[in-house]
Amino acid sequence: MDIFVTSTDLTVTAPTSAASAFIPSPATPYQGDIARYWDHEARPVNLRLGDVDGLYHHHYGIGDIDHEALGDTEDSAYEKKLIAELHRLESAQADVLLNHLGSIGRDDTLVDAGCGRGGSMVMAHQRFGCRVEGVTLSAKQADFANQRARELGIDDSVRARVCNMLSTPFETGQAAASWNNESSMYVDLHDLFAEHSRVLAVGGRYVTITGCWNPRYGQPSKWVSQINAHFECNIHSRREYMRAMADNRLVPQAVIDLTPQTLPYWELRATSSLVTGIEEAFINSYKDGSFQYVLIAADRV
Numbered sequence: 001m002d003i004f005v006t007s008t009d010l011t012v013t014a015p016t017s018a019a020s021a022f023i024p025s026p027a028t029p030y031q032g033d034i035a036r037y038w039d040h041e042a043r044p045v046n047l048r049l050g051d052v053d054g055l056y057h058h059h060y061g062i063g064d065i066d067h068e069a070l071g072d073t074e075d076s077a078y079e080k081k082l083i084a085e086l087h088r089l090e091s092a093q094a095d096v097l098l099n100h101l102g103s104i105g106r107d108d109t110l111v112d113a114g115c116g117r118g119g120s121m122v123m124a125h126q127r128f129g130c131r132v133e134g135v136t137l138s139a140k141q142a143d144f145a146n147q148r149a150r151e152l153g154i155d156d157s158v159r160a161r162v163c164n165m166l167s168t169p170f171e172t173g174q175a176a177a178s179w180n181n182e183s184s185m186y187v188d189l190h191d192l193f194a195e196h197s198r199v200l201a202v203g204g205r206y207v208t209i210t211g212c213w214n215p216r217y218g219q220p221s222k223w224v225s226q227i228n229a230h231f232e233c234n235i236h237s238r239r240e241y242m243r244a245m246a247d248n249r250l251v252p253q254a255v256i257d258l259t260p261q262t263l264p265y266w267e268l269r270a271t272s273s274l275v276t277g278i279e280e281a282f283i284n285s286y287k288d289g290s291f292q293y294v295l296i297a298a299d300r301v
């Protein structure tokens with residue numbers, strides 16, 4: 001049964017999951033593909049890492065490898081330690097993103113655009129004690145994130161919804177800060193930043209950690225094209241980020257090239273039993289300079 005609603009530009013179908021009362025139909029066929037992609041995703045590299053402490057991420061890691069913690073490669077416990085180390089680096093990435101949100105109080109609301117299984121949302125709530133609202137196209141992910149929030153007893157403050165990040169139900173100026181953690185390569189950046197700009201309070205903070213192609217290289221390299229094909233995404237250039245932010249009242253306060261900090265994660269991951277086959281493309285594109293891992297923090301002015 002289809003029900004047409006006027007509150008968003010989406011057609012709404014009868015509920016098929018607990019993630020929300022209604023599951024909005026995707027705004028475009030592409031978004032339908034992405035919803036299906038994440039509904040069916042169950043790569044061990046993500047589940048096994050999340051099982052370490054219950055924070056489930058769909059982003060990559062940064063920081064130096066703790067070789068002491070890893071120990072001897074011949075040790076029977078080595079693979080378990082390697083998984084814990086990769087997970088530590090992924091959580092360190094989310095910590096760096098949260099470090100750039102500015103001063104957040106318990107009464108504030110944060111918006112996680114493209115929240116995945118909710119790992120960053122949980123970390124944000126644990127750090128700031130505030131409300132965190134996430135949106136994802138995937139009902140499976142939203143259910144997973146909400147289930148984790150219930151298990152942690154924080155479901156009154158942390159909530160994931162099935163919703164298009166380009167057309168959210170949040171009130172204008174409602175959010176003290178908002179972010180995209182490796183989720184901006186699925187959308188048009190002008191549309192994305194227009195929506196963040198609407199939802200953010202004036203003086204609020206927007207942060208993204210993303211992979212972008214480097215205009216200094218010229219055009220997207222074959223490695224970047226391989227990453228796009230692997231994830232069905234559309235990696236933007238660094239220039240596009242700057243231009244789309246400037247056009248939407250988002251003024252960069254910090255632009256940090258995290259590429260050197262993410263390479264150790266990839267080189268370690270490439271040695272693990274959990275490889276997915278995309279490791280070479282990340283390593284080669286980071287090394288040949290065609291691709292960069294960046295954090296951009298911007299003020300909503």
Ligand SMILES: C[S@@+](CC[C@H](N)C(=O)[O-])C[C@H]1O[C@@H](n2cnc3c(N)ncnc32)[C@H](O)[C@@H]1O
Nearest residue numbers: 057058059114115116136137164165181183186
């Ligand atoms: C690589 S995952 C990142 C998940 C999460 N940010 C994290 O760090 O674990 C990409 C996420 O973007 C979401 N996404 C992609 N396009 C979207 C859209 N138009 N609206 C809402 N979510 C979207 C996907 O559903 C998925 O949850």
Ligand SMILES: CC(C)=CCC/C(C)=C/COP(=O)(O)OP(=O)(O)O
Nearest residue numbers: 043045057058059182210211231276
């Ligand atoms: C930096 C770029 C270009 C990211 C693309 C978006 C993406 C798929 C991120 C990681 O998700 P994941 O954690 O599900 O991927 P994997 O299974 O490879 O760990």
Ligand SMILES: [Mg+2]
Nearest residue numbers: 045046058059
């Ligand atoms: Mg992963």
